[in-house]
Amino acid sequence: MSAPDQWRLVRAHGTAVGLPTDDDMGNSEVGHNALGAGRIYAQGAKLVDLALASGKIYDDEGFKYIKESFANNTLHLIGLMSDGGVHSRLDQLQLLLKGASERGAKKIRVHVLTDGRDVLDGSSVGFAETLEKDLADLRSKGIDAQVASGGGRMYVTMDRYENDWEVVKRGWDAQVLGEAPHKFKSAVEAIKKLREAPNANDQYLPPFVIVDESGKPVGPIMDGDAVVTYNFRADRMTMLAQALEYEKFDKFDRVRFPKIRYAGMLQYDGELKLPGHYLVSPPLIERTSGEYLVNNGIRTFACSETVKFGHVTFFWNGNRSGYFNSELEEYVEIPSDSGITFNVQPKMKALEIGEKARDAILSRKFDQVRVNIPNGDMVGHTGDIEATVVACKAADDAVKMILDAIEEVGGIYVVTADHGNAEDMVKRNKKGEPLVDKDGKVQILTSHTLQPVPVAIGGPGLAAGVKFRKDVPNGGLANVAATVMNLHGFVAPDDYETTLIEVVD
Numbered sequence: 001m002s003a004p005d006q007w008r009l010v011r012a013h014g015t016a017v018g019l020p021t022d023d024d025m026g027n028s029e030v031g032h033n034a035l036g037a038g039r040i041y042a043q044g045a046k047l048v049d050l051a052l053a054s055g056k057i058y059d060d061e062g063f064k065y066i067k068e069s070f071a072n073n074t075l076h077l078i079g080l081m082s083d084g085g086v087h088s089r090l091d092q093l094q095l096l097l098k099g100a101s102e103r104g105a106k107k108i109r110v111h112v113l114t115d116g117r118d119v120l121d122g123s124s125v126g127f128a129e130t131l132e133k134d135l136a137d138l139r140s141k142g143i144d145a146q147v148a149s150g151g152g153r154m155y156v157t158m159d160r161y162e163n164d165w166e167v168v169k170r171g172w173d174a175q176v177l178g179e180a181p182h183k184f185k186s187a188v189e190a191i192k193k194l195r196e197a198p199n200a201n202d203q204y205l206p207p208f209v210i211v212d213e214s215g216k217p218v219g220p221i222m223d224g225d226a227v228v229t230y231n232f233r234a235d236r237m238t239m240l241a242q243a244l245e246y247e248k249f250d251k252f253d254r255v256r257f258p259k260i261r262y263a264g265m266l267q268y269d270g271e272l273k274l275p276g277h278y279l280v281s282p283p284l285i286e287r288t289s290g291e292y293l294v295n296n297g298i299r300t301f302a303c304s305e306t307v308k309f310g311h312v313t314f315f316w317n318g319n320r321s322g323y324f325n326s327e328l329e330e331y332v333e334i335p336s337d338s339g340i341t342f343n344v345q346p347k348m349k350a351l352e353i354g355e356k357a358r359d360a361i362l363s364r365k366f367d368q369v370r371v372n373i374p375n376g377d378m379v380g381h382t383g384d385i386e387a388t389v390v391a392c393k394a395a396d397d398a399v400k401m402i403l404d405a406i407e408e409v410g411g412i413y414v415v416t417a418d419h420g421n422a423e424d425m426v427k428r429n430k431k432g433e434p435l436v437d438k439d440g441k442v443q444i445l446t447s448h449t450l451q452p453v454p455v456a457i458g459g460p461g462l463a464a465g466v467k468f469r470k471d472v473p474n475g476g477l478a479n480v481a482a483t484v485m486n487l488h489g490f491v492a493p494d495d496y497e498t499t500l501i502e503v504v505d
Contacts, residue, residue: 148219
């Protein structure tokens, strides 16, 4: 990286990207929303918190839709059981249980997925005890409420990017069909017992169903039931959403496809309009920087591989599908490797993305070339440190290829990230020292981090005297939009987060 005045850090988590608190790690969706929109919108958990706190969630279309099943059928809630705040939060599930039971739900079944990825391994027992207590309270009020099934998030239900449909099928069999290799009387008993196996881990607990005295599953999903997937984060709910919603479906044999009323906590895929019903509406993001620049004649090229292609297009453009002007824009998707974990091929498609960007730059047909190189995030999530080093080297090589092309055409580069991940791969105590497990092994960190991310600006096209301002110490990803607009020669709209640069004589 060049001299320090050519780069600085910006915030990419918490309130800087519209999440409730600064304990909330950022993610790719909210990160790209902020980068493209130039303003901070209430997102994910925060959007849900506001809807729950105001009671608005109960007046909206989604809740009214599922409510029609309450009188004679079961309400099923499926999601991640933890306070991790990345995909879901236990307190939101608790509020939803309370709210639904007060509004006519007589029979409720919860299908829990244990975490151990965004929270410490083993914490699932405590979360299950908290949930079981709430359900017991509801039962004392005459509401038939209990846990019906469960399993570890990475082995049951929560696959993403169509990596392995078997994961979703294992969940389907337990949740919908009431079939699983392990049967227990309660969730706490199930989790404690399954954690006794050698190398057991909350993320990978096998699927289980809860059965009654006669051994019958207490909560398979039947015709007429209502189902809510209560995760607010989309990426690991989209596959289940397809299985619950799509009449035409060939990813695995569903055996039974119940006629249900299904709603997501949020709409998980704005492009696929999936699911069709949802409890909380997305933020309406208008006047994004992408739209502004295209409308001002800026020819734009965007590219990534499948896992982040939607991020540099759909999310960047304010949760909006398609081109603003197909004559001025070109979006290219390179298919990601599928059916393997990303540490098996840690270089991913970095070089292919680099080549596409290089060719777009050298063609001189575009004024902006926008790419996402996903290696640090996707391989970082696997916790495989050696593979992550290879991944980051591949990303470096791709960036070098792009910067060389910028040098050749006399352009400007802006290099940044949508959140942290690979820069810290170990769990740490309050002093920042690595945590070790009972065998003395360092505990691996697979999640995103709360760290700020660098923004580097340079290139031969950068006007003399352009410097980072010293008066935006708390700048975040949303400040990047105005900065990029300035580099294109435009002043950002007044309501955008302020630019990070100024011209010094």
